[in-house]
Amino acid sequence: MKKLLLISICLLAITVLNSQSLEEIINKYTTSNKLDKISDYKTLKITAKMSMMGMEMPMEMWMKNPDKIKTVTRMNGQEIVQVFDGEKGYMINPMTGSAVPTEMTAGQIKDMQRSNAFQNTLANYLKNGQLTLDGEDNISGKPVYKIKAVIEGGTSATIFIDKASFLILKTIADINQEGMAMTVESYPSDYTETNGVLLPMKTTTSMNGMEMIMNFTKVEVDVPIDDSVFKVK
Numbered sequence: 001m002k003k004l005l006l007i008s009i010c011l012l013a014i015t016v017l018n019s020q021s022l023e024e025i026i027n028k029y030t031t032s033n034k035l036d037k038i039s040d041y042k043t044l045k046i047t048a049k050m051s052m053m054g055m056e057m058p059m060e061m062w063m064k065n066p067d068k069i070k071t072v073t074r075m076n077g078q079e080i081v082q083v084f085d086g087e088k089g090y091m092i093n094p095m096t097g098s099a100v101p102t103e104m105t106a107g108q109i110k111d112m113q114r115s116n117a118f119q120n121t122l123a124n125y126l127k128n129g130q131l132t133l134d135g136e137d138n139i140s141g142k143p144v145y146k147i148k149a150v151i152e153g154g155t156s157a158t159i160f161i162d163k164a165s166f167l168i169l170k171t172i173a174d175i176n177q178e179g180m181a182m183t184v185e186s187y188p189s190d191y192t193e194t195n196g197v198l199l200p201m202k203t204t205t206s207m208n209g210m211e212m213i214m215n216f217t218k219v220e221v222d223v224p225i226d227d228s229v230f231k232v233k
Contacts, residue, residue, distance in 0.1 A: 022133040025145050026126045032166035034198045035120045043225045044117050047218035068230045069116045084109055085230040101232045125149055139169045182207050195221040
């Protein structure tokens with residue numbers, strides 16, 4: 001009985017230590033990425049270009065604290081629009097043969113909000129018990145922490161955080177898109193601070209044998225953005 005009690009106490013102690021260690025990592029990640037200060041800002045506008053399969057697609061993103069976001073991607077002379085106004089999300093995708101706005105699902109909105117700098121996803125996941133510390137690894141010669149995340153909708157991800165800088169060096173996500181299971185690997189890099197906001201200016205993503213590169217060419221902080229930008233016209 002004493003031996004069982006001792007084992008239980010040891011297991012509890014290990015659990016507490018792991019929890020504290022994970023919390024410390026996420027706290028350092030939050031401060032190192034200046035996410036603890038992000039609520040001080042009102043807006044963020046990003047101009048970018050996305051390269052995939054020999055095509056280059058200009059892209060713009062507007063974000064307004066706390067949760068409004070809009071993205072416009074130009075492809076073959078047409079605009080693919082995703083927008084969330086704080087209550088509802090809509091998508092306009094002429095590539096599907098229709099330019100009529102369609103309402104986004106709750107899952108699509110959550111996926112979109114993961115690109116929103118005003119949504120501190122890892123801190124929220126920690127608070128909701130969706131993260132676990134999965135040991136350590138090495139990415140391009142740099143020691144990293146491995147963080148497992150269980151995301152809504154059955155998606156799981158592994159996040160590799162640099163032990164020295166506490167910046168994300170790699171993510172691996174297992175997702176299900178329209179009934180198709182796939183693994184997506186992303187490598188954010190070229191972290192640059194713009195007026196107190198720290199972002200990776202380049203992200204290389206591979207999935208199903210395809211590679212996509214996202215380059216941020218301009219980051220604007222606290223520029224005036226009217227709420228009408230987030231309305232479907």
